[in-house]
Amino acid sequence: MSAPDPAPGRFNGLELLASAVLLVDGEGAVRYANPAAENLIETSQKQLTRSTLLTLFTNGAELADLCREALAHRWSDRRQDLTLERTGREPLHVHTIVSSAGENEVVIELRENVQQKKLDREERMLDQSQANKELIRNLAHEIKNPLGGIRGAAQLLELELPPAHAAELSEYTQVIIKEADRLQVLVDRLLAPHRRPHIVGDVNIHEVCERVRSLIQAEFPTGLTIKRDYDTSIPEFRGDREQLIQTVLNIAHNAAQALAPRIAAGDAEIILRTRVARQVTLAKVRYGLALDLHIIDNGPGIAPEIRDRMFYPLVSGRSGGSGLGLTLAQTFVQQHMGVIECESRPGLTDFRILLPLP
Incomplete structure (x- = not known):
């Protein structure tokens, strides 16, 4: 069963905020979500108000605990950086502000932690770059070894062509040699960053x-x-x-x-x-x-x-x-x-x- 709707017009001002805002009750059920919260969590308000913190986030227990502490009036508001995990979606890195809004209501403000998101993106790029470098190095060596043999065999074959057809058939051996040279240049470019010393x-x-x-x-x-x-x-x-x-x-x-x-x-x-x-x-x-x-x-x-x-x-x-x-x-x-x-x-x-x- 969905939570009851808040009083009409009560949260009109929150509709205009850029920060995501959730209103939850003492059980962690969402009673209201502003448009920014819909965008951040990628869930419609209708679906949000049928959810709880525990169903929205797989690690929502930590946020639910903060809400219970707010209702117990242990502090006026609590600010904390959290990573909210979601099934099948990227986690949300957010700065949260939790405060009591009444006898059985808590307001949760979620602000995306841009710095953490940037660090995660850089870390993924670094890991991917390392994987790319290993792949390139191994692939280039695997290509380079037989490439020399192919080119050498084409050169030997060209020397053995019958004189009567040498001019005609050498066109094909030259194609092999030129394509082998082109691939050699590509392999050298792939290996260039790993070969050249870092001159500081x-x-x-x-x-x-x-x-x-x-x-x-x-x-x-x-x-x-x-x-x-x-x-x-x-x-x-x-x-x-x-x-x-x-x-x-x-x-x-x-x-x-x-x-x-x-x-x-x-x-x-x-x-x-x-x-x-x-x-x-x-x-x-x-x-x-x-x-x-x-x-x-x-x-x-x-x-x-x-x-x-x-x-x-x-x-x-x-x-x-x-x-x-x-x-x-x-x-x-x-x-x-x-x-x-x-x-x-x-x-x-x-x-x-x-x-x-x-």
Whole structure:
């Protein structure tokens, strides 16, 4: 049986709040939920008011205990960070405020814990990146070993062709040799981040950005404007300059290629923006200062179907693309103890790189 409806108009003001609000009774049954609560919990108000805290959340007992303590007037309100588990859905990381609202009513305010959600996302990306690197390394070696044999056999076969048909048949052996060479280049690119030593030195991020800017501008001399929005107070830091140039170049080059229609129209734009971020957590480590680098373009945006997989190897949104540029960028950024994020929609794609500063 559903809980009785609250008095009409009693909670009109709560309808406008951005925070999720639940009104529950002493048994933990939900009597009211505002629209923000419907959105956060992904359940309609009608269904919510037929539920209890124990049926909504598999670990709802902790929240129910807080409600009982509120009714016992042990405190005026209680604030606590909770992770509310749900069957078949992602857990909710929320900051809760529990307070008594009457003789047998408790108000629960739920605010999504954005920082915890961000940390969880970064941890998942790091785990996925590690799995990708192991997969790439093993797969590349498995391809590389027989590839040399295939190419060598094709070369020997070409030497044994009958002279009368050598010119005609060598066309086929050359196809084998050229395709083997193409695959060799791909394998070398897959193994590049694991082969090359991490060469650390003093890095000026604006020298990195300027190098990338000159390379992109040389390839796309007309129709594309590359704007600089630098915070020149950013200090030098220890890092691998060539890896960072390759990272920014991969992202900016992808952006320029995606901007082809706007380049033709003459209004394509890429922005290189640097800022300092303070009190940033990267890979579970807290840093007082971090480099906040953005590569922004006004292109069509990343296709929704690959947005969650764009850092995976061999995933490309462009015909003929290798799908390695962003994978390498993520690897290089993680080798610098940083993170790379992306927000994209039609007309704006923003890649954000955060690196710790001294």
